Amino acid sequence: MRQHIDTIPVWDAFKQDCECPLCELRATNEDNYVHSFTGGSVMEPDVRVEVNMKGFCARHFNLMMVGDRRLGVALMAHTYLKQTMARLGEASQAVQDVPAKAKKSLFGSKKPVAGVDLSDITDSCILCDRLNATMERYIYTTVHLWKKDSSFRSQFKNSKGFCLKHYARLLNAAPEQLNGQELKQFNDMLNDVEMTNLKRVADEIEWFTLKFDHKNADKPWGNSRDALPRTVLKLRGKE
Ligand SMILES: [Zn+2]
Ligand SMILES: [Zn+2]
Known part of the structure; x- marks a missing residue:
């Protein structure tokens, strides 16, 4: 599939310090x-x-x-x-x-019926x-940049990962442009980045819950003050 490639907005988004x-x-x-x-x-x-x-x-x-x-x-x-x-x-x-x-068959069966x-x-x-349609183009462009541009590849590697929805879209979109060893490399990097950052967010939301314990009241928040909205973003994307 030929796609219009517009790399600048993708680069700009990956330079932002955000969860997705x-x-x-x-x-x-x-x-x-x-x-x-x-x-x-x-x-x-x-x-x-x-x-x-x-x-x-x-x-x-x-x-x-x-x-x-x-x-x-x-x-x-x-x-x-x-x-x-x-x-x-x-x-x-x-x-x-x-x-x-x-x-x-609408009656007596709870299964959805073709109507x-x-x-x-x-x-x-x-x-x-x-x-x-625009997001499909940007998903395509992300995989394209990963394939063609080594500096984008390291930006991708050092990012904070993605929401689950966009993680899944990248996973499914990659075989359109990558195969063999290159596809495996992409999947490994994507999974590494995602799991590392899901773990980070899991630790942050855990510390957020522990801060409600009076014994922890005087301990520093660290990065956990806004952990709840960031966890929801990781799970379900940005509204
Ligand atoms: Zn997302
Ligand atoms: Zn709408």
Whole structure:
């Protein structure tokens, strides 16, 4: 797969002293997208069509509707609502057309039954789509830089690791560009960095809990004062 390679933002993120450089990149890009949809500049016609078709998820509607941006968001919400209402008839017809047998098994079985997927209506978000596509590019670029640039490789090695989600994405994305000994080297380095830093965070959150014991009240916090949000970030990524 050919990918657009934009190495500078990846380098910048890895230079930050943070628990997951890919979460930092995601947050920066999310912020940019939120502003681009509400920034007052005229939206390209094809983007407008896509907004009317997909709308936004709750998180992104909520991030956009602050202060003086509310009118713009309300106009998009109105158009999207009208368009969605027009599509509901089609969706309910599709549900009606599902064979009776499939519907019957809804009762008496707790297993999910193949029905009609309505997630295009209930869960679509143009901003999530853009952001996910951008992050796939940055994941690709991270592996690409690791392969091509030895100074990036040592930056990677000395980083504080990743949240579990981005660790898993890197693990799964690596075979797209690496194989054999090189792939093994990447996996070993990624696992080393991740385990070393998960252990560090585990020690930090443990000391955070021990500080609640009055016997430890006068002992120094070390790096543990903000260990709880950093542990959550490692486990689930940055909101
Ligand atoms: Zn992350
Ligand atoms: Zn979204």
